[in-house]
Amino acid sequence: MLSLFGLIPLNAQEFGYINDPDGYTNLRLEPSGKSDIIGIILTGQEFTYFPDNSDWLKVDFINRTGYMHKSRIKDFKKVNAEIDQFFQGFYSADRNNVELGEGNNEKLFLLTQDYPLATLTAFCKQRKEIQVFLISEYESPIHDLIDLQLIYSRLINIKSPCSETYKITDALKIAASNIGLKFKDLQIDYAKIPVENNPQTKSNLTNKNFIARINNKPLSYYLNHPEIDKYSKMFYQGQFQLYDNSETFGFLDSLMTKNNDTRPFYFYVFNSVLSISDGALSEYVVEICLDYFKSYTCDFISFDRNSEIAVFKTTWTDFIGWQLYTKAEYDKFTVLIDKKIKNQCPDFINDWNSLKNEIKTKLDE
Numbered sequence: 001m002l003s004l005f006g007l008i009p010l011n012a013q014e015f016g017y018i019n020d021p022d023g024y025t026n027l028r029l030e031p032s033g034k035s036d037i038i039g040i041i042l043t044g045q046e047f048t049y050f051p052d053n054s055d056w057l058k059v060d061f062i063n064r065t066g067y068m069h070k071s072r073i074k075d076f077k078k079v080n081a082e083i084d085q086f087f088q089g090f091y092s093a094d095r096n097n098v099e100l101g102e103g104n105n106e107k108l109f110l111l112t113q114d115y116p117l118a119t120l121t122a123f124c125k126q127r128k129e130i131q132v133f134l135i136s137e138y139e140s141p142i143h144d145l146i147d148l149q150l151i152y153s154r155l156i157n158i159k160s161p162c163s164e165t166y167k168i169t170d171a172l173k174i175a176a177s178n179i180g181l182k183f184k185d186l187q188i189d190y191a192k193i194p195v196e197n198n199p200q201t202k203s204n205l206t207n208k209n210f211i212a213r214i215n216n217k218p219l220s221y222y223l224n225h226p227e228i229d230k231y232s233k234m235f236y237q238g239q240f241q242l243y244d245n246s247e248t249f250g251f252l253d254s255l256m257t258k259n260n261d262t263r264p265f266y267f268y269v270f271n272s273v274l275s276i277s278d279g280a281l282s283e284y285v286v287e288i289c290l291d292y293f294k295s296y297t298c299d300f301i302s303f304d305r306n307s308e309i310a311v312f313k314t315t316w317t318d319f320i321g322w323q324l325y326t327k328a329e330y331d332k333f334t335v336l337i338d339k340k341i342k343n344q345c346p347d348f349i350n351d352w353n354s355l356k357n358e359i360k361t362k363l364d365e
Helices: 002-011 076-092 098-114 116-124 128-138 148-156 163-178 219-223 230-236 246-256 263-276 279-295 297-305 313-324 327-344 346-364
Strands: 014-018 024-028 037-042 047-050 056-061 064-069 073-075
Touching (some): 024 056, 037 219, 246 263, 246 279, 263 279, 279 297, 297 327, 327 346
Antiparallel strands (some): 014 073
C-alpha cells in the first residue's frame, strides 16, 4: 500500500509551460534528443505532462503526444504561486518609488504574456482591492515595447477560471485605445478543426520541417504575428494535417499575400507542404507555384540561397514546368523572368539560368 501511494504523484498529470529563451520548444516522437520532432510548443501555451523520474517526460498538447526534456518544462503550480506572490508584493510596494513601480508594471505584462492561464488563475485569488490595483496597472502600460495584441490574443484563447478575468481584457482594450491600437480577434477553437485535419488521424501529412529563424527573424515572431492565419501556424506547429479542403487551401493561397512581412513565413510553410503533399494537393499547388515565381522571382532565389531554408527546388521546377505545358508558354514565361531579373536582382542571373534549364527539362519530359 505504501508503495502504491508513492506512485500516485509520479503518475499524475500536471499542467506546464515551456522553459526556453527561444520562445518555443520541440516536441519529439520518442524520449530522446535524437528523435524526430513532431511539433513545437510556444511560450504562453499550456500543455499536460506526466512527471516521473526520467529526463524525458511524456507531453500531451492539442492533438499531439510526444516527449520533452524535463529542463524545458516549468510546472504550472509553481508559476502560479510565483505570480500570486508577485501580485501581493506589487500591491504592497512603495508607490513613491517610481523606478520600482515601472519595473513591476513591465513585469506584470511580461508575466501575463508568458503565463496567461497562470496569471488569470492568480488574479482570481486576489482580494478585491488588489484586483482593482492590478486593473489600473493593466490600463497604463509603462514600457512602449509591450505587445498588447499578443497578450490580448493569448488571454481570449483561455477558458476563464473565474468570472473576474474579463476585467483584464477590458483593461487591455483601454490601454490599446489610449495608443490608437485596435485589437484583432484571434480566437482559435481547436475543437472546431475538421476531423480530416486532425494530426492524430494520419500524421504523414503534418509538417516535418522545423527551423529557428526565417528571413533573419526568430520563428516565434511569425507564430505570434496577428496577420498570419491560424491554420498555417497550426500546420507549422504540427497540430494540423493537410487535406484537400478549404482550411488547407486557405493558408496555401496566403503565399500570394502582398504583405512583405508575413510572406517569408508563408513561403516556408508552402515549401514544406510541397515536400509532403499527395496527388490531390499537388493538383492545387502547381498553379500557385507558377504564380508565386512570376510575382516574387527574386524572393524565391534569395530563399534558395539562404541556408536556413531547404527549398525543395526540384519540386518547384517540376510543378512550374508542368504548368507551362508548351514551348510557347515557356518562351513567354522566360522573357518575363529575364526582364524581372535584369531590373530587380541582376546578381541572380546565374541562379535563374540554372533554374531555367531545370524547368525546360521538365517541360521536355
